[in-house]
Amino acid sequence: MEQLKSLNDRIVNRVNISLQEFEFNADAFVEKAMNHDKMLKFYAFYGITSQHPIYFHFSNSNISGSYFLGKCSVGRSAIYKSDIRGDELKRKGNNSLSSNKLPLVQDEIIIIRHSLLYKTLVHNNSHNPGTPEEFLIINTISTHYANIHGSTLEGCFLGPFATVDLMNLHSCIIGEFSYVQAGELFQTIIDPGTIWIRNPSFSFKYKFEKRVLDEFIGVNESYQPRGIIYNFVKEKEKDYESLFDVVNIIPVEAPPSSAVSRYAVVKGKTSIGENVLISQHAFLENAEMGKGSNAQENTYIINSRLAGFNITAHGGKIIDAEIGLETFVGFNCFLNGKPTARLVIGDNCIVMPHTIIDSTEPVEIPDNRLVWGYIGSQNDLDSHSISLDKLSDSRDAITVGKMTFTGKGSVFIGTFKKRINHILHANGAFFKDDKDRGHAQDDQVISFNTIQPYRTGVNKGIYPSIRIEP
Amino acid sequence: MEQLKSLNDRIVNRVNISLQEFEFNADAFVEKAMNHDKMLKFYAFYGITSQHPIYFHFSNSNISGSYFLGKCSVGRSAIYKSDIRGDELKRKGNNSLSSNKLPLVQDEIIIIRHSLLYKTLVHNNSHNPGTPEEFLIINTISTHYANIHGSTLEGCFLGPFATVDLMNLHSCIIGEFSYVQAGELFQTIIDPGTIWIRNPSFSFKYKFEKRVLDEFIGVNESYQPRGIIYNFVKEKEKDYESLFDVVNIIPVEAPPSSAVSRYAVVKGKTSIGENVLISQHAFLENAEMGKGSNAQENTYIINSRLAGFNITAHGGKIIDAEIGLETFVGFNCFLNGKPTARLVIGDNCIVMPHTIIDSTEPVEIPDNRLVWGYIGSQNDLDSHSISLDKLSDSRDAITVGKMTFTGKGSVFIGTFKKRINHILHANGAFFKDDKDRGHAQDDQVISFNTIQPYRTGVNKGIYPSIRIEP
Numbered sequence: 001m002e003q004l005k006s007l008n009d010r011i012v013n014r015v016n017i018s019l020q021e022f023e024f025n026a027d028a029f030v031e032k033a034m035n036h037d038k039m040l041k042f043y044a045f046y047g048i049t050s051q052h053p054i055y056f057h058f059s060n061s062n063i064s065g066s067y068f069l070g071k072c073s074v075g076r077s078a079i080y081k082s083d084i085r086g087d088e089l090k091r092k093g094n095n096s097l098s099s100n101k102l103p104l105v106q107d108e109i110i111i112i113r114h115s116l117l118y119k120t121l122v123h124n125n126s127h128n129p130g131t132p133e134e135f136l137i138i139n140t141i142s143t144h145y146a147n148i149h150g151s152t153l154e155g156c157f158l159g160p161f162a163t164v165d166l167m168n169l170h171s172c173i174i175g176e177f178s179y180v181q182a183g184e185l186f187q188t189i190i191d192p193g194t195i196w197i198r199n200p201s202f203s204f205k206y207k208f209e210k211r212v213l214d215e216f217i218g219v220n221e222s223y224q225p226r227g228i229i230y231n232f233v234k235e236k237e238k239d240y241e242s243l244f245d246v247v248n249i250i251p252v253e254a255p256p257s258s259a260v261s262r263y264a265v266v267k268g269k270t271s272i273g274e275n276v277l278i279s280q281h282a283f284l285e286n287a288e289m290g291k292g293s294n295a296q297e298n299t300y301i302i303n304s305r306l307a308g309f310n311i312t313a314h315g316g317k318i319i320d321a322e323i324g325l326e327t328f329v330g331f332n333c334f335l336n337g338k339p340t341a342r343l344v345i346g347d348n349c350i351v352m353p354h355t356i357i358d359s360t361e362p363v364e365i366p367d368n369r370l371v372w373g374y375i376g377s378q379n380d381l382d383s384h385s386i387s388l389d390k391l392s393d394s395r396d397a398i399t400v401g402k403m404t405f406t407g408k409g410s411v412f413i414g415t416f417k418k419r420i421n422h423i424l425h426a427n428g429a430f431f432k433d434d435k436d437r438g439h440a441q442d443d444q445v446i447s448f449n450t451i452q453p454y455r456t457g458v459n460k461g462i463y464p465s466i467r468i469e470p
Numbered sequence: 471m472e473q474l475k476s477l478n479d480r481i482v483n484r485v486n487i488s489l490q491e492f493e494f495n496a497d498a499f500v501e502k503a504m505n506h507d508k509m510l511k512f513y514a515f516y517g518i519t520s521q522h523p524i525y526f527h528f529s530n531s532n533i534s535g536s537y538f539l540g541k542c543s544v545g546r547s548a549i550y551k552s553d554i555r556g557d558e559l560k561r562k563g564n565n566s567l568s569s570n571k572l573p574l575v576q577d578e579i580i581i582i583r584h585s586l587l588y589k590t591l592v593h594n595n596s597h598n599p600g601t602p603e604e605f606l607i608i609n610t611i612s613t614h615y616a617n618i619h620g621s622t623l624e625g626c627f628l629g630p631f632a633t634v635d636l637m638n639l640h641s642c643i644i645g646e647f648s649y650v651q652a653g654e655l656f657q658t659i660i661d662p663g664t665i666w667i668r669n670p671s672f673s674f675k676y677k678f679e680k681r682v683l684d685e686f687i688g689v690n691e692s693y694q695p696r697g698i699i700y701n702f703v704k705e706k707e708k709d710y711e712s713l714f715d716v717v718n719i720i721p722v723e724a725p726p727s728s729a730v731s732r733y734a735v736v737k738g739k740t741s742i743g744e745n746v747l748i749s750q751h752a753f754l755e756n757a758e759m760g761k762g763s764n765a766q767e768n769t770y771i772i773n774s775r776l777a778g779f780n781i782t783a784h785g786g787k788i789i790d791a792e793i794g795l796e797t798f799v800g801f802n803c804f805l806n807g808k809p810t811a812r813l814v815i816g817d818n819c820i821v822m823p824h825t826i827i828d829s830t831e832p833v834e835i836p837d838n839r840l841v842w843g844y845i846g847s848q849n850d851l852d853s854h855s856i857s858l859d860k861l862s863d864s865r866d867a868i869t870v871g872k873m874t875f876t877g878k879g880s881v882f883i884g885t886f887k888k889r890i891n892h893i894l895h896a897n898g899a900f901f902k903d904d905k906d907r908g909h910a911q912d913d914q915v916i917s918f919n920t921i922q923p924y925r926t927g928v929n930k931g932i933y934p935s936i937r938i939e940p
Contacts, residue, residue: 043717050927054934247513247715247920447922449936450717455915457520459940464524466919467937470929 001036004062004461007078008034014114014139018155018171021187026141026157028222033118033143034078039064039461042081042244045263045450046072046468051442052087053107059465062453065244067263067280069443070124071109079117083281083297086110087439088125088426090132106133115140117148120158121297121314125150125426127166143223145233145298146174147314147331159192160225161217161315163331163353176219177208179331179353192219195354195372199415202407204352212374216334216356228358229334232317236283236300239265252278257431259444264295273308277427277440290325292429294440303339311423313353324349324367328420334358345371350388350416370413372403388413471506474532474931477548478504484584484609488625488641491657496611496627498692503588503613504548509534509931512551513714515733515920516542516938521912522557523577529935532923535714537733537750539913540594541579552587553751553767556580557909558595558896560602576603585610587618590628591767591784595620595896597636613693615703615768616644617784617801629662630695631687631785633801633823646689647678649801649823662689665824665842669885672877674822682844686804686826698828699804702787706753706770709735722748727901729914734765743778747897747910760795762899764910773809781893783823794819794837798890804828815841820858820886840883842873858883 008030015026042064046056055071063079070086089108110124111134120142126135127150140153147163156169159176168184175192182198190196193208213219218227243249243263252260254272263280270284273291278284280297287301290308295301300317307325312318316329320337324346329335330353337343341360345351346367357363357375364378365371371385383401391398394409405412424430428438453463478500485496512534516526525541533549540556559578580594581604590612596605597620610623617633626639629646638654645662652668660666663678683689688697713719713733722730724742733750740757747764748754757771760778765771770787777795782788786799790807794816799805800823807813811830815821816837827833827845834848835841841855853871861868864879875882894900898908923933 048922048924048934050924050929245717247717445925447925449919449921451919452518452917454518454520455917459520464518465939467939469935469937 001460002458003060004034004036004039007060007062007076007462010076011078011114011116011139011141015141015155015157018139019157019173021171022173022189024157024173029141029143029224030116032222032224033080033116034062036461039078039080040453040455043450043452044079044463045448047443048447048449049442049445053089053091054468054470055107055109056466056468058451058463061463062461063451063463064453069446071107072112073109074112075114077112077115077117079112079120081119082117082122083279084110084112084117084122085279085297086124086135087443088123089135090126102132104132108133108135110135110137112137114138115142115153117142119144120146120148122148123150123297123314125166126152128152128168130168143176144225144230145315145332149314149331159223160219161229161332161354163315165331165353176223176225177213177217177332177354192217193354195352197412199407199412201411202405202409204403204405204412206352206373206403208356208374212356216358229317229332229356232300232334233298236265239267239283240281254278257428257441259428259440261443262448275429275431275438275440277429277438277443279439292424294424294427294429304337307347309424309429311420311427313423319343321345326420327351328416330355337363348388350413350420355384373401471930472928473530474504474506474509477530477532477546477932480546481548481584481586481609481611485611485625485627488609489627489643491641492643492659494627494643499611499613499694500586502692502694503550503586504532506931509548509550510923510925513920513922514549514933515918517913518917518919519912519915523559523561524938524940525577525579526936526938528921528933531933532931533921533933534923539916541577542582543579544582545584547582547585547587549582549587549590551589552592553749554580554582554587554592555749555767556594557913558593559605560596572602574602578603578605580605580607582607584608585612585623587612589614590616590618592618593620593767593784595636596622598622598638600638613646614695614700615785615802619784619801629693630689631699631802631824633785635801635823646693646695647683647687647802647824662687663824665822667882669877669882671881671885672875672879674873674875674882676822676843676873678826678844682826686828699787702770702804702806703768706735709737709753710751724748727898727911729898729910731913732918745899745901745908745910747899747908747913749909762894764894764897764899774807777817779894779899781890781897783893789813791815796890797821798886800825807833818858820883820890843871 039062044063044066046068052070057073060076065081066079067083070089092107136152139155142158144160146158149165151164151167155171158174161177162174163179165181171187173189178190178194193213195206197204216227249262252266255274257274258276260278261280264278264282266284268286270287275292276289277294282295283300285302288305292309293306296314298315299312302319304318304321306323309326311328313331315332318335321343327349329351333355336358341362344364350370352372368388373384391409397406428440430436514533514536516538522540527543530546535551536549537553540559562577606622609625612628614630616628619635621634621637625641628644631647632644633649635651641657643659648660648664663683665676667674686697719732722736725744727744728746730748731750734748734752736754738756740754743761745762746759749767752765753770755772758775762779763776766784768785769782772789774788774791776793779796781798783801785802788805791813797819799821803825806828811832814834820840822842838858843854861879867876898910900906
């Protein structure tokens with residue numbers, strides 16, 4: 001157990017030093033998160049396919065519950081129930097980023113050091129032109145259901161349900177339920193509930209009211225979430241247990257062009273269309289997944305219908321809802337329709353990341369709209385949405401309710417649509433005649449290896465060093 | 471699949487070359503054994519404890535169902551459902567063998583290359599003074615339920631239910647159901663059903679009649695066993711499936727000084743005494759395991775009572791029987807009592823490896839007897855047993871039935887008793903007041919890692935390279 005204790009101390013120390021300017025202290029969170037009983041009880045797994053390069057190296061770490069694909073090296077870190085998915089790591093010889101056309105000299109690899117990732121998703125498609133071969137997470141703590149998406153981090157703290165997207169962060173604190181996509185940040189604190197997209201051509205900003213954050217996220221002084229969204233997720237945890245208890249599982253019925261992870265919960269009357277991707281830790285109950293739709297890691301789709309070509313980004317929750325064709329639902333959205341007051345969203349809408357819709361009366365959102373923030377009733381739509389056409393026409397600045405947008409609306413929408421198209425493409429939504437393969441096709445046949453820590457002795461809770469190559 | 475095919479061809483080729491003097495052809499066996507569907511379906515596992523040095527290296531191999539402890543390197547080999555247990559590998563600095571007092575310069579490691587081990591047990595405690603740091607199995611095929619016990623092999627073929635014990639073999643063919651403990655052998659064929667122990671001081675020899683082998687082993691031209699013993703084992707296979715299907719299992723009730731593998735089948739009214747070791751792949755049903763007893767890999771103890779300090783060596787089968795105090799049951803014995811005609815064996819007996827007792831009338835064996843061969847009735851005892859006292863008195867040669875013994879009986883019995891004592895000691899049968907720890911105490915808390923092969927592509931059926939270190 002000594003090794004686990006010293007791992008604990010090292011992580012606290014390194015994060016505190018990185019954030020000393022802010023007098024930040026990670027101790028209370030790490031103490032609570034590194035629950036030694038759970039770290040001994042769970043096992044970790046990693047995926048083997050013929051479609052992804054393989055290189056795993058785990059050392060001096062506890063990596064319970066994690067899931068790995070592609071190349072990954074974890075050292076002196078604790079990873080608990082995370083979904084680290086390296087299936088979009090860039091390959092040797094590829095051009096790295098659009099602004100930097102030099103080909104990669106080797107396959108990109110995820111490198112995690114001196115960090116604690118707690119129920120955190122890491123997905124790659126990194127956007128750090130400085131280190132295109134290395135996706136680095138160093139001296140960092142990421143808390144409950146935060147998303148590290150294509151973002152490299154050094155000396156950072158991410159609060160519960162925070163998302164950092166396509167960024168590079170150095171010595172930053174990201175408040176709970178904040179979504180940030182702002183290029184590169186140094187020594188910055190982002191307030192809780194901030195939705196911020198920044199780009200040379202535009203900026204989108206919205207901030208949740210404290211009372212909404214208190215109700216839905218409810219983070220206490222040791223950064224433990226206790227609000228409605230956490231309770232919703234917590235309640236479903238037991239449904240995953242049986243998936244982890246068995247080695248092989250009867251596959252869910254799905255067309256040959258679709259992939260349903262054996263680590264996804266699929267319940268009730270659920271139907272899977274063609275070219276559909278259901279990722280590990282997704283939760284489907286009475287869900288109708290139209291052609292080319294996806295349910296990414298930590299998504300919940302309950303009593304709902306997705307018309308087709310829908311993205312449900314990591315952590316998105318859709319309950320008692322109808323989602324129109326090509327409509328996008330962003331990270332960590334909580335779209336909580338009611339059986340007696342269903343939520344209807346039209347075609348071709350963009351539901352911004354971290355949107356909360358929770359109304360006791362029916363809410364209906366027309367086609368072609370951008371939606372954000374907290375919507376507690378149909379009336380709230382006026383101050384929390386805009387038609388895509390109207391936003392496209394904006395060339396300077398526009399304010400709707402508490403949202404401010406500056407820059408060219410057409411560029412913002414164009415960029416968003418391009419990204420949606422990229423995600424659908426990467427997920428295999430357009431697969432036809434053996435062309436345009438994506439995750440739905442490539443991630444179908446995965447072998448899983450499982451690993452467990454030492455159960456006794458000084459290394460109790462630590463995993464032996466493991467190196468896997470093709 | 472190309473890689474699996476070429477692995478297949480390479481093993482056949484290397485074994486055939488090693489045995490070309492005998493015009494041996496391994497093709498038919500390898501073709502049948504390397505069942506690609508099964509090799510894809512099963513997974514392998516290896517154990518992590520704080521008591522054993524850890525170093526595993528698997529490369530270019532298929533290793534379904536295996537179980538490893540200690541240090542082991544497997545390359546370009548196929549291992550199917552084997553139990554490779556390195557928990558008696560010698561440590562760096564230890565004296566190696568009694569005849570060679572030089573300390574080991576590094577921990578001993580099991581090295582398996584270009585070999586096919588099919589449902590084969592490998593247990594170490596090697597006796598090759600030439601390579602004390604390396605336990606080598608090279609260019610070798612070992613078939614159904616053969617035991618490679620403390621024996622290094624180079625270019626050999628072991629038939630079904632054969633056992634090689636504390637030996638070094640080079641270019642040898644060991645016939646089915648033969649037990650050989652004969653130091654070092656070169657280019658030798660051992661006929662099926664030969665029981666042979668050779669030592670500078672004595673020799674024990676017995677040979678089963680062909681009709682008995684045909685009935686109980688029944689090997690066909692592609693070396694597949696089809697007789698009574700194989701059918702008995704085959705019938706029990708389904709009981710193991712549920713053990714392999716689940717990740718965690720409710721532990722069997724046992725005293726804190728005893729170990730019951732989570733990969734053992736325990737059914738019916740079974741009781742486990744103190745200092746008892748139940749190894750993986752053991753099968754207990756209505757078994758009473760007295761203090762200090764053990765049931766090693768691939769043993770079956772059904773409707774039987776073991777009084778205490780009993781060894782049931784690898785592959786031993788005890789059905790409807792009473793086994794007296796300190797009685798030893800050797801490798802692959804088939805002691806098949808009947809519910810209406812129970813088999814009773816007294817205290818302090820030695821049941822030689824590969825003994826078959828199968829009678830429709832009750833058989834009773836008195837205390838202090840050595841038993842061997844095929845016993846079909848109480849009368850057969852006269853020609854298949856001798857009292858230990860009488861054998862001790864023999865100083866030159868003695869013949870009983872078809873058994874011939876030459877040399878000093880007292881040395882033979884002394885050596886055997888010493889070995890029994892060593893095995894009990896190593897298994898922790900004498901554990902008291904935290905002294906004399908053995909496998910029963912050290913193998914209790916094991917973490918298991920599981921690994922699976924590539925499921926698609928050219929590497930289909932092959933496992934990625936894996937290297938595990940502390």
